Amino acid sequence: MTKNLALTVAGGIAVLLATAGCTSASTSDSSTSSGSSTQSSSASSGSTSATGAVDAAAAAQVPTEIKSKGTLTFVHDASYPPFESFGADNKTIVGFDVDLADALATTLGLKAAHVNAGFDTILAGISSKKYDVGMSAFSITPERAKTVDFVTYLDGGSGIAVLKGNPKNLSMDPTKLCGHPIGAENGSTQGLNMLPAISAQCQKDGKAAINVQLYPTQSAANLALTSNRVDAVMADTVSLGVQAKLSKGAFELAPGPDYQPAPTGLALLKGSGLDQPLSTAMKSITDSGEMQKLMAKWDIPDSALNKSIVGQIVK
Known part of the structure; x- marks a missing residue:
C-alpha cells in the first residue's frame, strides 16, 4: 500500500x-x-x-x-x-x-x-x-x-476517529474500513489519496468500496461523525487525539498503529x-x-x- x-x-x-x-x-x-x-x-x-x-x-x-x-x-x-x-x-x-x-x-x-x-x-x-x-x-x-x-x-501518521465506544468496531486496519462511509477533509491526502486507495483495494479483494465523504474543514468532518453521517473520520493521529479530548467524550481514536507515517x-x-x-x-x-x-x-x-x-x- x-x-x-x-x-x-x-x-x-x-x-x-x-x-x-x-x-x-x-x-x-x-x-x-x-x-x-x-x-x-x-x-x-x-x-x-x-x-x-x-x-x-x-x-x-x-x-x-x-x-x-x-x-x-x-x-x-x-x-x-x-x-x-x-x-x-x-x-x-x-x-x-x-x-x-x-x-x-x-x-x-x-x-x-x-x-x-x-x-x-x-x-x-x-x-x-x-x-x-x-x-x-x-x-x-x-x-x-x-x-x-x-x-x-x-x-x-494517520488514524481514524469513531464515536465513543466504537459501535462499528472499526480500527486503523484498512480492511476494517471496507463498505463504511468515512469522512476526511477536502484537499487532505487522507481524502485524496489514502481512502480512495484503500477503497480500491477493498474492491480488488471482493469487498464493498468505502463511501468517501469530503468536508471543507476538520470541524465539519467531526460534526458528520457525531451526527452519524459517517462511521469514522480519517486525519492526522496527533490532531485527532487532541480533538477527541476537546469533544468531551463524543468521539475517540480507534485502535491501531499510525497509518503511513511521514x-x-x-x-x-x-x-x-x-x-x-x-x-x-x-x-x-x-x-x-x-x-x-x-x-x-x-x-x-x-x-x-x-x-x-x-x-x-x-x-
Whole structure:
C-alpha cells in the first residue's frame, strides 16, 4: 500500500518518504493580500514574535529581501487544533504551528505575521509568492515536493476517529474500513489519496468500496461523525487525539498503529532561499529545548519529535 520514494535532501542526503499526508482545510482564504508581504486583515494574530534569542548563524542566512521586509508571512488553515485554530476571540490564530512560527521568526531576527487560508489554496499561494511559509501540519509527500520545498519538524501518521465506544468496531486496519462511509477533509491526502486507495483495494479483494465523504474543514468532518453521517473520520493521529479530548467524550481514536507515517514540514517557494535559514533555526529551537516546551504546551506527544529528521530540507 505504501509506496516509498526517495526525495532529495539538502547536503545530498536521501530521505525515504511514504506517500502519505494530512492537513486540514478551511472554507475560504481570509487573506486580502496579493503578495507575501501583506498580512491578513481579518485572520491574523498580528506581527508577533516568541520570546527567545536571535541565532546569529541562522539570521545571517536570511535572504536580503526578507531581511529588508523584516517580517515572515506564515499561512495556516485555522481549523486544525492543536496545530492551528482560532482563539476565543474567533480572530486570533493560535496553536503549536503558530507558536513555532513565532519562535522561528525570532530566531532569525524577524517578526511573524499569520494569515488564515483554505488548505487547498496554500501551496498555490506559496508558489505565487502570496505567502512566505506554509505551516499547517503538512505531511511531506513526493507529490507536494514537486511544487514546493519543505523543512521538516515533526513525524507522524494517520488514524481514524469513531464515536465513543466504537459501535462499528472499526480500527486503523484498512480492511476494517471496507463498505463504511468515512469522512476526511477536502484537499487532505487522507481524502485524496489514502481512502480512495484503500477503497480500491477493498474492491480488488471482493469487498464493498468505502463511501468517501469530503468536508471543507476538520470541524465539519467531526460534526458528520457525531451526527452519524459517517462511521469514522480519517486525519492526522496527533490532531485527532487532541480533538477527541476537546469533544468531551463524543468521539475517540480507534485502535491501531499510525497509518503511513511521514514527516511534517513547513512549505516554501522553491528557490526562495528560506530553506537553509529555517532549517538552521529549526535545529536551534530543538537543541535549545524550546520545541519540546511548545509540544508540551499543546499536548503533542514526545513520540512526534524525531530529532534525526528535524531541519532536513526536502526538495
